[in-house]
Amino acid sequence: xxxxxxxxxxxxxxxxxxxxxxxxxxxxxxxxxxxxxxxxxxxxxxxxxxxxxxxxxxxxxxxxxxxxxxxxxxxxxxxxxxxxxxxxxxxxxxxxxxxxxxxxxxxxxxxxxxxxxxxxxxxxxxxxxxxxxxxx
Numbered sequence: 247x248x249x250x251x252x253x254x255x256x257x258x259x260x261x262x263x264x265x266x267x268x269x270x271x272x273x274x275x276x277x278x279x280x281x282x283x284x285x286x287x288x289x290x291x292x293x294x295x296x297x298x299x300x301x302x303x304x305x306x307x308x309x310x311x312x313x314x315x316x317x318x319x320x321x322x323x324x325x326x327x328x329x330x331x332x333x334x335x336x337x338x339x340x341x342x343x344x345x346x347x348x349x350x351x352x353x354x355x356x357x358x359x360x361x362x363x364x365x366x367x368x369x370x371x372x373x374x375x376x377x378x379x380x381x382x
Contacts, residue, residue: 321367329353
C-alpha cells in the first residue's frame with residue numbers, strides 16, 4: 247500500500263512539472279525612465295487641445311499620439327479656485343507598459359480667496375511607444 251502512495255505522489259509531481267507550473271508576481275519590472283516635456287497650452291496639438299477642452303470639467307486620463315510622440319494627459323476636473331499645479335512623480339517603461347504617476351498640488355493661501363474655478367490638467371510629451379499607459 248505504501249508503494250502505491252509513493253508512486254501516486256511521484257506521478258503527481260511529474261505531471262505538475264510537465265504542466266509547467268510557475269509562480270507569477272504582480273510586480274512590474276521597471277525597464278527605464280522616460281524623458282518627457284510638460285507642454286504649455288500653446289504647444290499642445292490643436293486636435294488634442296479640443297479633446298481636453300471637452301473633458302476638462304470632469305477628471306480624465308487619456309493618451310494621444312501623432313505616431314512621432316506620445317501625449318499623456320491627466321485632468322483633475324473642476325476645482326473651486328485657481329493656483330493648482332500638477333507634479334509628475336514617475337514616468338517609466340515597465341515590462342507591462344508605461345507607468346505614470348502625478349499629484350495635484352493645492353494653491354497657496356492667496357489663491358484660496360479667489361472664487362474663480364479652475365480646471366488643472368497636464369500634458370506630458372514623450373517618445374512614441376506602442377505600449378499601454380498605466381495611470382496610478
